[in-house]
Amino acid sequence: MKTDYNEDIRLFKYRSTFFWYLALVIGCLILPLLLDEYLISQLTFICMYAVAAVGLMLLTGYTGQISIGHAAFFAIGSYTSAILTAKGVPFILALPAAGILAGFVGVIIGRPILHLTGLYLAIATMGFAFIVDEILVRWESLTQGNMGFYVDPPSIGPFIIDTELRYYYLTLVVLILTLFAARNILRSPTGRAMIAIRDSEVAAEAMGINLAKFKTIAFAVSAFFAGVAGSLYAHKLFFINPESYTILLSIELLAMIIIGGLGSLHGAVFGAVFFIFLPQVIIMTKDYMPVYIQNQTGLEPALFGLLIVLVMLFEPMGIYGRWLKTKFYFEMFPLYKKDSFKREKKYQKAERH
Amino acid sequence: MAFFRAENISISFGGLKALNGVSFDVRKGEIFSVIGPNGAGKTTIFNCINRFYDLDEGAFVLEDHVISKIKPHEVAEMGIARTFQNIELFKNTTVLDNLILGRHRRRRSNVFTEILFSRSVQKQELESREKAEEIIDFLDLEAYREQRVINLPYGVQKTVELGRALAMDPKLLLLDEPSSGLNVEETEDLSFWMSDIKEELGITILLVEHNMRFVQQASDRILALDFGEIITQGNPKDVLNHPEVMKAYLGEEDVFTQS
């Protein structure tokens, strides 16, 4: 019988895991020194979207509640931060405030709609995003409507974050803190309650889990991270208007976590990398294509769409699923059997009307 | 004094009376079984206790507290744990996590301390794990601790579900057909555990069961239902030999062969 559980609750179960992550962080710190400004800004976008994706992963990947409305929380975060800093509030306070307000709105709208299931919840959140977008356009005294809003580069005390490199480090720190927070939630009762709700609502309730409460918590935490990401986004672009926060952003975030691999924090980060880097790769391959196609504006989205389809056809469990299989392959080499991960394809047995 | 009481409970679905004026008492520390053919309303009793359905009439009383008006999740907080007929485990997590989830009602932390994973959260985690390990030991689940539930054989899953209910430290344990789908060996293990739960842990058990031999062995008292109404209740021998009970079961051919 096991008697010491301290090792079970450590953040990294094995010492080696810790060193791998340490190496990764050091790599992330050194990497930009080798890249030009443009690529550094792409890394910044990866960190930013990864923060939002981690938030959505907690809600959709772990709690099983689909949201197609996270662009709204992203937008609320952007505008809160932009307006606060314009009024002279320091960035270091505006950033968490953006998250907190987004989380608060999450609680308010989460309460009445979180008893909806699956598809119905997805559509209700989508409607919420449309409504928020319209409010941003119409509430001109606050948001300056479609004219847009100019945002200053952030500063922390006397230190102004005005180069690509500095901004990258800022977003990287926020991403690491986000991952820490998410990991901590997941290894605590709240995280387990979320997973329980995803896997069986009836059993969760019979265990004493208050469904409304924990769904709302998941929604609020998820909105918080989306808001923080929104704040980072605003201060990166220096200019925001409602057009940046359409339904497409919501769909992209959702696609990000599914392509990355639902139900894992790795997946959220993988998804963000996929979504930012793939278009870059497509641009790079452009030179090798016929001139007529090269000059088409539709080329990148077309290839992007095609690649999404191909990735999902190749690996329906997402990039993280493929990652696990690859890892397993090397660990088991040369004993790996091709059928190790073969799953039975199932007919849907559910009675539907 | 009765430990747990059903007072004249009734519920109907679309005009069909699933339970009609059913009353019974469960004494502290006993194993009380509810039997009856398919559709007699056995599982419905559990679902009403858990507040998945609202009773039309009547009430459940646990140690003088009426528990038929509280919220579904509060039932667990009152000290009632249950298992399900068709296994409702959290199937994408490990056995250990499922057991620790049973500790949810002991949660003292809040989401803010959890984000920081503060000392108090750590302490709480260690306690939960200690309890979970006790159960792993008790139910012989050592070999499966870190495995995902979805990959486990049916019998083991049933055991994990029992373990998860025990992790809740319940006063009253509701078992919904615990022996269905188990082989002979597993069923023997189960009756062994059940008497341990009763004797050593002092937990009262309310059992819904189809397997007559198992019921006869395990129960202190039995209630027989048919079409939502009580046929008879009392000690196992009398109830199982009651002519109406025999008749109710003979109407349904495969009952005695099913186990």
Add this chain to the structure above:
Amino acid sequence: MELVNEILQTVLSGISIGCVYGLVALGFVLIFKATEVINFAQGELLMLGAFISYSLITMLNFPYWTALLVTVIFMGFFGTLLERTVLRSLVGEPVYAIVIVTIGISFFLRSVVSMVPGWGTDTYGFQTPFTEKFVRTGELVVSWEYLAIVLITTALILVLFAFFRFTRVGTAMRATSQNQLAAVYMGISVTRVFSLTWTIAAALGGIGGILLSPITFVHMNMGFIGLKAFPAAVLGGFGSLPGAIVGGLIIGITESLAGFYLPEGWKDIAAWIILIGVLVIRPQGLFGIQEKKKV
């Protein structure tokens, strides 16, 4: 009297646009019922249909009705092709993976259309037999373009109803949507049912495209109408075919009235406010059935 006329006019135009929403919603619901997948590319199928009929009519000088027929056949074929090449290999995989695939398809279709010579990113229109024709009754003037949408949609619904009710294939499709396993045991080929579902959904998209073209014109973003058909389908209960049409009508009429009588901006969100309101009260939509998991 003038007010009544005005309201009637607005409601009528709402009904006709609502019919198009309903048709797209019908496509959603058909695919959802058969496969539990939400087809995010449904709007893009409509767009493709519109572009094809545009080319047939203006470039190849097809008569309207022939163009309609050819478009429907082509789109049906396209749906089958899509199912064969992409979606079939995903049967049995997690539903969300398939949903993302349909999102990928929608990106792809939208961009590819913009790359086709003669289509591109511009906006086009074409002549129909109903262009600039009106029906007058008293003070009320109704454009034939609107009326045609309503009539063709009604006819289509009747055909679909008859198909599902009276043909063997239709019955098989209904059976499959209720319980796939049982359908398999009954000897129904679920693969063929899926394939047929995509065929019908794509064909419906094609018809929607032709009908919508005279009102919104043909352009690469007309597929975003799918985002309006979503609330329509959900309002109806996302599983009920008549519900989809009724949902479409409600959304169309609301939008039309809100566009006319409410300040700018309300038109686009009125439908969503109604939808969320309905869902808060009836979580399963207007015609949906509340399902409680059995334990």
